[in-house]
Each structure stands twice: as C-alpha cells, then as structure tokens.
Amino acid sequence: MSEWRMDVLTGRWVVIAAERGGRPFDFKVEREETRAGPCPLCPGYERETPPEIAAYRAPGTAPDTPGWRVRVVPNKFPAVRGCGCAVVAAYGVHRAMPGIGAHEMVIETPEHVRGLEDLDPEQAVDTLRMWQERCLALRHPSWVEYIQVFKNVGRAAGASLEHTHSQIMALPFVPREVAAELAAVRAPEGCRLCAVVRHELAEGSRVVVAGRHVVVFAPFASRFPFELWAVPLAHEGDFARANRAVLEEMASALRGALGRLARVLERPPYNLVLHTGPVNRAAGDFHWHLELLPRLTVPAGFEFGTGYYVNPLPPEAAARYLTDDNSR
Amino acid sequence: MSEWRMDVLTGRWVVIAAERGGRPFDFKVEREETRAGPCPLCPGYERETPPEIAAYRAPGTAPDTPGWRVRVVPNKFPAVRGCGCAVVAAYGVHRAMPGIGAHEMVIETPEHVRGLEDLDPEQAVDTLRMWQERCLALRHPSWVEYIQVFKNVGRAAGASLEHTHSQIMALPFVPREVAAELAAVRAPEGCRLCAVVRHELAEGSRVVVAGRHVVVFAPFASRFPFELWAVPLAHEGDFARANRAVLEEMASALRGALGRLARVLERPPYNLVLHTGPVNRAAGDFHWHLELLPRLTVPAGFEFGTGYYVNPLPPEAAARYLTDDNSR
Numbered sequence A, B: 001m002s003e004w005r006m007d008v009l010t011g012r013w014v015v016i017a018a019e020r021g022g023r024p025f026d027f028k029v030e031r032e033e034t035r036a037g038p039c040p041l042c043p044g045y046e047r048e049t050p051p052e053i054a055a056y057r058a059p060g061t062a063p064d065t066p067g068w069r070v071r072v073v074p075n076k077f078p079a080v081r082g083c084g085c086a087v088v089a090a091y092g093v094h095r096a097m098p099g100i101g102a103h104e105m106v107i108e109t110p111e112h113v114r115g116l117e118d119l120d121p122e123q124a125v126d127t128l129r130m131w132q133e134r135c136l137a138l139r140h141p142s143w144v145e146y147i148q149v150f151k152n153v154g155r156a157a158g159a160s161l162e163h164t165h166s167q168i169m170a171l172p173f174v175p176r177e178v179a180a181e182l183a184a185v186r187a188p189e190g191c192r193l194c195a196v197v198r199h200e201l202a203e204g205s206r207v208v209v210a211g212r213h214v215v216v217f218a219p220f221a222s223r224f225p226f227e228l229w230a231v232p233l234a235h236e237g238d239f240a241r242a243n244r245a246v247l248e249e250m251a252s253a254l255r256g257a258l259g260r261l262a263r264v265l266e267r268p269p270y271n272l273v274l275h276t277g278p279v280n281r282a283a284g285d286f287h288w289h290l291e292l293l294p295r296l297t298v299p300a301g302f303e304f305g306t307g308y309y310v311n312p313l314p315p316e317a318a319a320r321y322l323t324d325d326n327s328r
Helices: A121-138 A176-185 A192-203 A244-265 A301-306 A315-323 B121-138 B176-185 B192-203 B244-265 B301-306 B315-323
Strands: A003-006 A013-016 A054-057 A068-074 A089-091 A094-098 A102-107 A146-153 A165-171 A207-210 A214-217 A228-232 A270-275 A289-294 A309-311 B003-006 B013-016 B054-057 B068-074 B089-091 B094-098 B102-107 B146-153 B165-171 B207-210 B214-217 B228-232 B270-275 B289-294 B309-311
Touching: A054 A121, A068 A121, A102 A121, A121 A146, A121 A165, A121 A244, A146 B301, A165 B301, A176 A192, A176 A270, A176 B301, A192 A207, A192 A214, A192 A228, A207 A244, A207 A315, A214 A244, A228 A244, A244 A270, A244 A289, A244 A315, A270 B301, A289 B301, A301 A309, A301 B146, A301 B165, A301 B176, A301 B270, A301 B289, B054 B121, B068 B121, B102 B121, B121 B146, B121 B165, B121 B244, B176 B192, B176 B270, B192 B207, B192 B214, B192 B228, B207 B244, B207 B315, B214 B244, B228 B244, B244 B270, B244 B289, B244 B315, B301 B309
Parallel strands: A013 A309, B013 B309
Antiparallel strands: A003 A013, A003 B094, A054 A068, A068 A102, A089 A094, A094 B003, A102 A165, A146 A165, A146 A270, A207 A214, A214 A228, A228 A289, A270 A289, B003 B013, B054 B068, B068 B102, B089 B094, B102 B165, B146 B165, B146 B270, B207 B214, B214 B228, B228 B289, B270 B289
C-alpha cells in the first residue's frame, strides 16, 4: 500500500509508492564516463572563461592564470545579468521586468573531476567558504532579495560542463519555494525544521550522517529516490554567516553522503540546492540547509500538473541502503 | 538582454534568456525510433493488462478482447489506489495518510503509434470523450477532490510504454498548482485566464491556432521552449461538461499543434496536462485548459531550488517557428 506524505515545510504532498520501485539496481542510471581533461575550466585554459571575479590562489600568481584552488567567473551564458530597479511593468494583463541579476560559476577545483564527492576535504571546505564569500558580496545592491546557490552534476541533472562547478544567482525576489518555507520556520509553535531535525535524530530510521553540528537524513516526504537533506542542528538563518566548525562538518557530511550515493548507485546525476534566508530579513527568520536531489526518476505529467511527486522508494529504505555497512 | 516574466495565473516567475538559446535545431532532441508493435497495449494482448474498466468497442465484442477503439484499464503499477477516509495522521511532526486514489490508463487507439498527433480526428475526439467519461465516473467518492488527467510521450518525458496512452488519477486533495490558479480565475477584476485569452487574440504574436471555440498559444511566461496552452474561449470550469463542439475543436487544435511541433522539432518528448475545476466546487469557479510541455530542456538546480524557470526561447519566437508556412 502506498502512502501520501506531506512535507511540513512547504505543504507539498508526495506519494510514496513502494510497489513501483524497489531496490537500488531498479533505478537505471545512464552511466556517463568522465572524459579526460583538459576542458575550458581546467588550469591553463583561463582565457576560455570570462575574467575571474574571485579566487583562492597561490601567493604571487596573477588572476586568470594557473595557481588557483577555487575560482569564480561570470557564467559565460548568464540567465540574468546587470543591475537595475526591480520594477514590474504591465503589458496589458501580463507582468514583466528586465532580466536583472547576477549569474556566477564557482570552479571548485583545478582537477578535472565530476562532483563534490571527488574533492579532498580541504577543497570541499574551500568551496563552501567561497559560496559564503560570494553570498556576502552579491547581496549589496538594494534590489537583491535572494541568493540562490546550486550545483548540477551529470547530463540528466542539467549539467552541460563536466568539470565540477557550482552556480550562484542573485535574484530580485524571494523564490516561491523559499517563501513557502519561510512561513514554516516562523510557525507559532516554533521552527518546523528544528522540530523535524529533533524528530529524525530521535527516530533514527531516516538518518544517514549524524554529527555534532550537522545531520543528513532522507526527508519523510522525499520527492525523489535517495533524496537527502543536510541540515545544521542549530537554528541559523543565514548560510553566509555559518561558522567554520559548522562549515567544515557540512563539507564532510556532504562528501560522506555523496560518496555513499556514488557507491550504492554508481555515481548518479544529482542537483544540490542551498536554501538560505532571504537577504533583507532578520537572519533568525530561517533555518538554512542543503537539499540533494539524485535524478533517477523523471518528473512527468503528474508532477508538472499538480506540483506534487510520485516517489517509488521510501526514504527509510534509502537510508537503509546508504548506511548499510557495505556502502560505508 | 533577458527578461523576467510572471505567469499571472500562479505568480510563477520565468526568465526568458534568449541569449542562451536560439533556433529550433539548437534544442537537441534524442530521437527515439518507434519500435514495431505489438506491445502489451496492442489488440490481442488484452490479458497483459488488468481487466478493462471501460471501452469504446464494436458491437458484440467482449471486454478484454480485440474490437475496441479506446480502452481504459487500471494502471498495472498504480501510484495510488483504493478508497478510504482522507484523514491526515500525525507521526510526531510529520503528516501522512493512506495512499488512496485511483490510477487508470487510457489506451487511445489499437494502433501502435506514439502520440496524440498520430491519431485520426475521430480517434482524438474519442480520447477526449473518454477522459470526460472517466472524470465523471471517478468523482463520486466523497474523498475525491481532484481528477488529474495527463499524458507522457517519450522517455525524456517519463513514458515507460511507447503505445500512445494517457493517465487519469483521482486525488484526495486539490493540487497546489490548481489551488494557485483558482485564486487567479476568481480574481476581483474577473478571470485572469479570460483576460489572457483576450490579450493573446488581440496581440497575436504568441498565437499558434485560433479557432471558434479554442485558442492555442505560447504563454507569455513559458517555462519551456515551445510550451503551448490550449484554452477554450468560453469561461468553463469543468472539462467533463464541455460540449461536443468545444471537444471536437480542442482535439483538432491539439492534433494541429502537436503536428507542427513534430515537424519543427522532429517529434519531441512532451507532457500534456489537463487543468480543470476541483470536484467539490461550483463549475464556474475555474477555466479549464490543457498545458503542453515539450521536454527539450532539463529542469535543474535553479528550477528545483526556486520553483521558477529559465527558458532560452521567447514564446514569440516559438509561435513564429510553429506558424511559419513551411511547418503548416
């Protein structure tokens, strides 16, 4: 018997249809062989990207030359760009505004590897530190309401470049997914994500990594097989202000969870999405976290029609596969 | 320069990033060759499906034997099934209920063809008539709040079976996409979809098919390249009560639009989604329509993080390609 489950942060319903799915090898993943580098994101090819915005690089090395560990450049084909007033204009019944925003690319390592799971520990922490730095730098224009950090790995997850990188967009409004969560973290009975974290740690069946500062679990109303959330235990609204200890443990927890996913599922395509507090609100108003969405199923007519999801794998089973001794 | 556009029905923002896309041949479609039948949905293989629920068939032919033109069976791997009370139970902070609902499959023709565009005119009308019949039959249990009709064509659009078919699900709540639209069709200034239809017909640049009862246009805030909406001109809430003239023109308009898409894009994968009024509301409260979503781009981290979309093709360009004389 399947079960309807509600995500208490967004009100989104998901049907966990266990009869449709089953074991990890039932999820066909089209394997992508990593091509050998070098590619336009590799050292020595810095001229292939727009000029760099920021980098962690060896002392004495010049911008747009080798010597960097993490490098940030404008997206070569930006979805949004430029500053301006976020003034909505009417075209008859329609509403529009100029495509203002920023769209940057964070190249996470000089090595031509595929995902966050391939980074060494320090490199992963540096990536998260760079996300923080760019979140702080991008929030200054008055029209910036939200900074969206995300990562696409694998063609089925929308990646067009193989060399591991993440993307950061500054947006002139608070996205509707975040707006829905805002109400839940401000619920009269207290932050619902705090309550979920307490529940998961006490119950245990969906927990994949439990640390001192961070927990990784398969959410009760997972949209996708092997969906994982990585959440700081402390109620912190602003990812950009997270301290070094939390950041280090988050990097390690993400690498651990992605490593387990890679072993159980043979390196699936995935999206990784940061949810953090809107720019122009009190930091205590949110509870930042990362959502990891393996792309093993295809959202189709049901998902686009309703906004809800069919997930063939119960999150309890996903957590069991990922914490099985053989996958450690 | 790209442009932010808002869908006035849902408040969803889309960035039309024309610099990223371009001409139809820029959208790589993985061609899928149609295999020769027969398959489990072909005549003579009726035993491969669960027993039929309804069919249009030749006089004197028995259920679950050849002789049918349109055939409805339960989905062999239903996401939801069975009746019950839609009572939400609490598991600590979490909320869930049994996976009640119905999940049926409409086999649209005995011929082993791929999409609605391959049906002859009468067969297409019969398919829509069968959707109406099942929408009426499925709405009776008191827990049914919504009937979702949808269609997945091609592997990239989530189809696991090739033989053209649609799916119908009875749901114990109103989906959030429909709930968002409900507010817009009841706006104090009048139905916003009626206003959009008037605007599109007057403005013309996004219209693909303009008929006496139905208009097909590329929506102003299209999420996907070549997204099309097929909307009855009259404000009608309940698809299941649409009259024969509207239904015939809708079938013809869909076949026409899909035929043009197939020519311009070499038969892309697509989802087709019906939006109709919730079951337990006054019919006048909605404006039913169909949304056709070609799957040429992959929703990725930005889309899942924000609930918004990046679309590299302006809908005005999509309409131009589809109405170019060469594609008629």
